[in-house]
Amino acid sequence: MNYNLLRAKEVFFIMVLSTGLFNHVILIPMLLESAARDAWVSVLASFFPFLLFIWMVYYITKNTEQEKITNWLKHRYGKFLAALFVLPLLLILFVHASITFLDTSYWAEIYFLPTTPSFLVSAVLLISCYWLSTRSLKVLAIMSTIVLPLVVFLGFFIMSVNTTQKDVEYLFPLFLNGYAPFLKGIFYALSGLTEIFVIILIQHHLTQKIKFKDIFWLGLVLIGLTIGPLSAAIMEFGPVEARNFTFPAYEEWKLLKIGEFISRLDFLAMFQWVSGAFFRIGLFLYIINQYLNKRKNKFFLPFLFLIIYGTTFLKLDTYDINKFLYLYFLPFCLILVVTVTTVLTFLVYLSKRRENKPLEKS
Template identity: 35%
Template sequence: MKKISSIQVLSIFFLSIGLLNHVILIPFLLSSGGRDAWFFSIVTVVTVPLWVYLLSRIIKNLNNESLATWLENRFGKPIKNVVLFFITIYLISLILATTKETMDWITTSFLFETPSLAIIIPFALLCIFLAHSGLRSIAISSSVLLPIVVILGIFVATGNIPTKDYSHLLPLFENGYFHGIKAFHFSSYGFAELILLAFFQEKFTDMLSRKGLAILCFGLLFLLLGPLTAAVAEFGPTLAEAMRYPAYEQWRLLTIGKYIEHTDFFSIYQWLAGAYIRVSLALFLITEVFQRKSNNMKLGILFGIGFLMVIITIVPFSNFKFLHFSQTYYYPGTFYFLLLLTAFLFIGTFIHSKEAKKHENETIQK
């Protein structure tokens, strides 16, 4: 079995959850918290030690055992099947939500007249190919894509410094001390999604340490705060809150000298790199749930989900209706699902496996 290093794991999650924190969640944070959103996002730093403890305990207890086997040894086959069913539904929803968000952004920002099928079919096929190639291919692709994404992020952040007015970040609590509290669970969503580490920890060459998990958490928080504070500083809280894609608008604001404008095409690379890895990882994890199935059946599952990706793109569901649905129902709902899943797996770490109990019984009999 080809395994990946902890450094490669970090690159995968910085791209996958990085897209979520850096782009997708920003309009939700601004609309729910306004100017106070950046403050309540910083407050989530107090939860980092808790997430690091929970994740490290769960990963350590899994002990290079697949999640399916671990669940069966502790809870039995029926509960294992129920848990894996809900995990699969969640992963499919993650794929469809990311695909819909990406395609809506493409068709409303720069490819207005291009048929959606001409965009989604190549994207779906590339994701299916990468997922079927295996986790190592996803890790290598992430390691190649991430450095350029980081360089472009530094470029837009520093290039827009002349247009930033950080006095827009204050005053806080104009509408009350708890007006922006709803932003807290959106800013915590990226941390909750780190439970995906438990789904494929048996494929790590080295155990992801608590220090590595802390670096990952702080890195994801930085990816959230960067574009969030920049949006308020550049556009003001009112205009930033009204924008559909604040992170993308920051690219449209960037100029190089007097004569070079329209640098926003760089954002295409950033967004598609994150979406590519995010969707491919979720597709791969779904095939891992069906690990005892044949290769042809796994391919069938991948193409079946690819078909759903095409359907979600061409269904006449407007961008703003999708925004409302995502903010009101989807992301809050999946956030609580991930919390429950994390709590369930954490409880499982206190339950002895059937094999351990069997070994204890044999020792007592001897």
């Protein structure tokens, strides 16, 4: 039995946990910074260009017969072009894993473990992620089917309990500062949503043909995971105050109050965040190891994790990380991912056209 083969639903569960963390937590401050009150409308509007991106991902997976994308490119366009396409995407995954690791470590240290040495908090997180990245994809899938329902339940729990704390009037009026912030917000929303390109990198692990509706529903869920905490933060704190928070999604847990005696259940947010971080870092490093470690060197993966661990000694704070994301990394990611996906779609089209020409003549 091949433990690296997955069904489409299992990929859905893994992707919602890994990509969902970024869209649900880390991306929110960038959206508020770029579009403020208009951010929630920007996320809704991003659905239309995102739909085109979903179609391109589906077109690539369908017409490459879900073959490993590097092998497909090598056979038709050569090794150089295969490396040119895949290496930048793997670099993006590595930086995303590093940022997730830093954000999670700092957040746990600041809010829950202020007296615990930071190197110890980071080490425990890293060892856990390393263990997960050394498992098979089937193990990740099985674990995700257990963890995701609990994470979703907690999300709906905090959403329903905090209903009395929300003021819908904070969502309006829109476009007070023109349409520039709204358009800027679409740009940042897409920088998180287009992360579904990961499907292309793991398509060869699927036992079933990926259907358009599978990717479409995944896209809708990711949009929902983005707009939910974003709109809640605006309604609960107002657009100005929500913009000042480093982790608005976590601050929503601090408002939770049930009756007179139950409050401060924000430790449950740790389960949500750490679950997403484990799967995100574990999955991304697993993919990088599968593509780059051709000789199955047992030291390659530990070396990658040591590099990530080394970033903790840079003494960056959350402000520096968010500034790096906002000004440089997210714009770079969106432009690169869209460019690579678009060109790859064109190459797949050319390849299919060449393959179909003899059939047309006969």
